[in-house]
Amino acid sequence: MSSSLSYSLNGYHGIILPGPSVGLDVNGNVAKHIFISHAHADHLPRDRNMHVYASAATEKLMRIRGFKGDVTTLAFNKPIELDTCRVTLYPAGHILGSAMIGVECDEGHILYSGDYRNPPSPVSEGFDCPDTVDYFITEATFPLPIYKWKPHEELFRGIRDFALECLETDTTPVFLCYNLGKAQEVMHALAPLKKRVQIHGAGYKLSQVYSEMGYDLGVYESYNKDTVQEGRILVTPSSSVEQPMVRNIRRKKLAYVSGWAAHESRRSQLTVDKLIPLSDHIDFFNLLDLCRKLNPKTVYLTHTPNPAVVQHYLEKEGIHALPLNMEAHDEE
Numbered sequence: 001m002s003s004s005l006s007y008s009l010n011g012y013h014g015i016i017l018p019g020p021s022v023g024l025d026v027n028g029n030v031a032k033h034i035f036i037s038h039a040h041a042d043h044l045p046r047d048r049n050m051h052v053y054a055s056a057a058t059e060k061l062m063r064i065r066g067f068k069g070d071v072t073t074l075a076f077n078k079p080i081e082l083d084t085c086r087v088t089l090y091p092a093g094h095i096l097g098s099a100m101i102g103v104e105c106d107e108g109h110i111l112y113s114g115d116y117r118n119p120p121s122p123v124s125e126g127f128d129c130p131d132t133v134d135y136f137i138t139e140a141t142f143p144l145p146i147y148k149w150k151p152h153e154e155l156f157r158g159i160r161d162f163a164l165e166c167l168e169t170d171t172t173p174v175f176l177c178y179n180l181g182k183a184q185e186v187m188h189a190l191a192p193l194k195k196r197v198q199i200h201g202a203g204y205k206l207s208q209v210y211s212e213m214g215y216d217l218g219v220y221e222s223y224n225k226d227t228v229q230e231g232r233i234l235v236t237p238s239s240s241v242e243q244p245m246v247r248n249i250r251r252k253k254l255a256y257v258s259g260w261a262a263h264e265s266r267r268s269q270l271t272v273d274k275l276i277p278l279s280d281h282i283d284f285f286n287l288l289d290l291c292r293k294l295n296p297k298t299v300y301l302t303h304t305p306n307p308a309v310v311q312h313y314l315e316k317e318g319i320h321a322l323p324l325n326m327e328a329h330d331e332e
């Protein structure tokens, strides 16, 4: 078996494996079998009427985001035998439904990460992966040793403390985070407070999928301009800061929740009161650990602003690594 994989890129996010004719997060009918890792906009196909394979939760979330095609849903850790290969979805711990995709074919065992996090988000199906693979295609959104995440429980306590301090002084706590994945993690962190949360309308519909599937998001309702200032907690994307829904709240404090909040400079860029560095991507150290465990012949690095540092650390340990020329476009 050779140490390099045959592949081609499809747009800025998708990958085609020509051997087994498999498309991973591709935009249209460019391969025989197409798999979607998760429902973030930058991984969904632009062609909304094709046939794809995805997890059950990803299908529900994709439908809300306008996908109209056929979806064959696959359970995690249950391989499907196709004419050209065998494919297994592994829970990726990134958002609800997110999957790593394992493809076993003539070229060997290939693992495509999509976006992932380990330790997993508590509002996801967890994290699992094969013991070893021949090729690992991995995202590296946070590719520097400055990115080492704090434990979820510590960050969740920070979320609750911020909300309580605001509410005690008649101030509306506003958590700025994107609508799918991070918003629900923040709501799950707030749930033990039993306070009423309002969420941006688009995030509300996505949150209902989490509730239907049994995840505790506490007491929540869709954003309502007439009641948002009546002791509610608001969860909404950063883009709404300049819009009336946030601007018109008289007494408020803003918390920015993102892996990028690890940079103190984000505070002045966004003029927020608090930075909470909660990410749903793997950090630098856990990425290296996973590569060691999987011990592939080659690691391909995708969705990374800077592959050189990860590449350097992997090569130092004798793990061959190559960047794939794909841009970082995640919702985070």
Ligand SMILES: [Zn+2]
Binding pocket: 038, 040, 094, 115, 330, 331
């Ligand atoms: Zn994502």
